[in-house]
Amino acid sequence: SGHALHSSTEQMQQLQRSEVSMVNNIRMLVTDIDRLNNVLKGYIDSWEEVSELLEEESVSDPSLAYKLLKHVSEGWPKVDSALMTHTHISDIMDHLSKRADEELLPNSDDVMGASEALIKLSLIYRVNATALAQGHLQTEQDSHTHISNTLPLSVSELASIGLVGINKGHLGIGVEFLQAARTQAVAQQGLKQQKSLRNEDTYTPQKLDGLIKTAVRVHDHVLELRGERSLTHSTASRPLGTGVSGKLKISSDIQAKDSPDSIIGTHYLQLHTNETWMLKEKDIVEIKQTEKLCRGEDLRPIRELSTLFCQYMTGNHPWLLLAPFKVEVISRQPYITVIYDLITASEAESLWNYTAEGLHTPNHPMMKKNENSTKIDWSLKNQWVNESDQPQLKQVTQRIEALANVRAGQQHSRPYMVANYGLGGAYTPHMDTFGPFGITQDRLYGERLATAMIYLQAPKSGGNTVFPWVGAGIRPVNFAGVLWWNLLDSHEYDFLTKHAACPILRGTKWIANKWISYKPQWPGRNCPKDAAKRITQPNI
Ligand SMILES: O=C(O)CCC(=O)C(=O)O
Numbered sequence: 001s002g003h004a005l006h007s008s009t010e011q012m013q014q015l016q017r018s019e020v021s022m023v024n025n026i027r028m029l030v031t032d033i034d035r036l037n038n039v040l041k042g043y044i045d046s047w048e049e050v051s052e053l054l055e056e057e058s059v060s061d062p063s064l065a066y067k068l069l070k071h072v073s074e075g076w077p078k079v080d081s082a083l084m085t086h087t088h089i090s091d092i093m094d095h096l097s098k099r100a101d102e103e104l105l106p107n108s109d110d111v112m113g114a115s116e117a118l119i120k121l122s123l124i125y126r127v128n129a130t131a132l133a134q135g136h137l138q139t140e141q142d143s144h145t146h147i148s149n150t151l152p153l154s155v156s157e158l159a160s161i162g163l164v165g166i167n168k169g170h171l172g173i174g175v176e177f178l179q180a181a182r183t184q185a186v187a188q189q190g191l192k193q194q195k196s197l198r199n200e201d202t203y204t205p206q207k208l209d210g211l212i213k214t215a216v217r218v219h220d221h222v223l224e225l226r227g228e229r230s231l232t233h234s235t236a237s238r239p240l241g242t243g244v245s246g247k248l249k250i251s252s253d254i255q256a257k258d259s260p261d262s263i264i265g266t267h268y269l270q271l272h273t274n275e276t277w278m279l280k281e282k283d284i285v286e287i288k289q290t291e292k293l294c295r296g297e298d299l300r301p302i303r304e305l306s307t308l309f310c311q312y313m314t315g316n317h318p319w320l321l322l323a324p325f326k327v328e329v330i331s332r333q334p335y336i337t338v339i340y341d342l343i344t345a346s347e348a349e350s351l352w353n354y355t356a357e358g359l360h361t362p363n364h365p366m367m368k369k370n371e372n373s374t375k376i377d378w379s380l381k382n383q384w385v386n387e388s389d390q391p392q393l394k395q396v397t398q399r400i401e402a403l404a405n406v407r408a409g410q411q412h413s414r415p416y417m418v419a420n421y422g423l424g425g426a427y428t429p430h431m432d433t434f435g436p437f438g439i440t441q442d443r444l445y446g447e448r449l450a451t452a453m454i455y456l457q458a459p460k461s462g463g464n465t466v467f468p469w470v471g472a473g474i475r476p477v478n479f480a481g482v483l484w485w486n487l488l489d490s491h492e493y494d495f496l497t498k499h500a501a502c503p504i505l506r507g508t509k510w511i512a513n514k515w516i517s518y519k520p521q522w523p524g525r526n527c528p529k530d531a532a533k534r535i536t537q538p539n540i
């Protein structure tokens with residue numbers, strides 16, 4: 001198995017740095033070998049000139065003797081000094097040959113991971129495959145179309161990505177990439193004929209036509225049978241083939257008429273008691289709402305949005321009277337806030353620098369199964385960091401403690417989880433809690449009462465944190481924290497806190513999570529007066 005380099009942009013940057021130095025070494029090696037090669041070849045040539053004339057007794061011939069002596073006396077010092085470079089050559093070769101043992105190198109799994117990432121990005125941000133082929137990253141975000149530059153993709157790259165898409169069940173995207181490959185192949189065919197070049201691409205327009213025809217047939221069939229989207233597949237909203245569109249009934253259209261645009265808040269909680277809906281519809285709605293939020297939509301009605309506000313807050317802590325935090329209320333129920341400048345730039349930087357060397361693929365206890373067996377998928381690498389390893393974390397904890405009126409220090413909770421996302425890095429919808437369906441728990445500190453998540457580095461584009469059942473999302477901002485309460489004041493789970501990280505489109509995303517545990521809060525907090533009543537606003 002590989003090192004899953006694609007699941008951490010930090011490790012891909014490390015690879016890029018090492019690649020630059022490796023290629024520089026290879027350049028030096030080639031120069032040294034060329035020089036040695038030339039000198040040795042010159043010596044051979046010079047010898048061959050002399051040796052052609054040489055016969056058994058011929059060194060007694062004065063001119064020949066002269067030539068022989070000159071050949072060796074002038075040539076050998078050059079050979080000798082050229083041979084001196086062999087230590088340099090073997091040093092470089094030594095260095096290069098150790099790379100595979102000492103460094104994480106990508107393999108075909110990483111290329112597959114990168115293809116899947118491109119498919120995921122296309123699906124969620126509605127990337128235009130034809131534009132992407134030509135080096136324009138055209139996406140839909142914040143309800144607008146964004147265009148930026150990227151590298152153009154070749155016919156065979158487009159075709160392989162398209163086939164990965166189809167194999168992974170993303171038929172609409174797959175067909176789009178195959179069509180983009182075909183357009184490119186046709187354009188290049190003309191060009192190649194002009195230059196009378198041989199067509200070396202294995203994907204000819206004819207071959208792609210065949211692939212597209214089959215893929216379109218499968219696409220339309222799946223759309224008819226299964227609809228537009230499930231956890232395991234996606235299609236375009238309309239059939240792609242000609243002729244069938246008339247008789248096709250489109251299930252998502254019918255569904256759209258009967259159900260509200262979005263199912264959020266108490267409406268969702270009411271549906272919780274309906275077992276059939278929970279089994280059949282919940283995951284689809286969740287994924288669709290997550291994807292809308294990732295594109296920057298807000299799913300809530302204006303009447304709810306109009307109750308939100310920003311404010312300086314102290315958490316009633318005297319310490320923070322001097323320097324209150326800028327807090328933005330993202331949602332009142334559940335209570336989700338963004339706390340700006342929760343960490344300083346230098347604290348954030350030293351934390352990710354510290355973590356960069358020790359990143360590893362997390363072993364998520366709920367990786368395989370989660371509530372209703374939805375697969376947890378996260379493309380990130382992480383490390384757990386203690387306050388004693390990074391002393392400035394103590395101050396960060398103190399700020400969280402003061403603002404949220406909790407105990408979150410090293411003796412009251414687990415270390416910070418510092419994570420770096422990968423190519424298209426995302427985290428599918430999940431609760432941060434161990435329960436109610438989880439297989440592990442924290443016997444020492446109890447449930448994760450609240451989550452304080454800090455954006456150490458915000459990606460340039462994509463990577464929002466979204467709450468599909470709240471109908472709200474957060475655009476990451478450098479050094480801001482997001483705080484939410486996973487348990488209600490009645491101590492029950494708040495299912496509305498289910499959240500996801502949208503795939504990163506561009507840039508690097510580093511986060512640090514402090515999970516505030518349940519048990520250590522008992523000495524400092526009152527018991528709930530009314531267990532059945534939701535208490536809307538905890539201390540901040
Ligand atoms: O990165 C994000 O936006 C969310 C991260 C998250 O949900 C987690 O680490 O549990």
Ligand SMILES: [Fe+2]
Binds near residue numbers: 431432
């Ligand atoms: Fe989470």
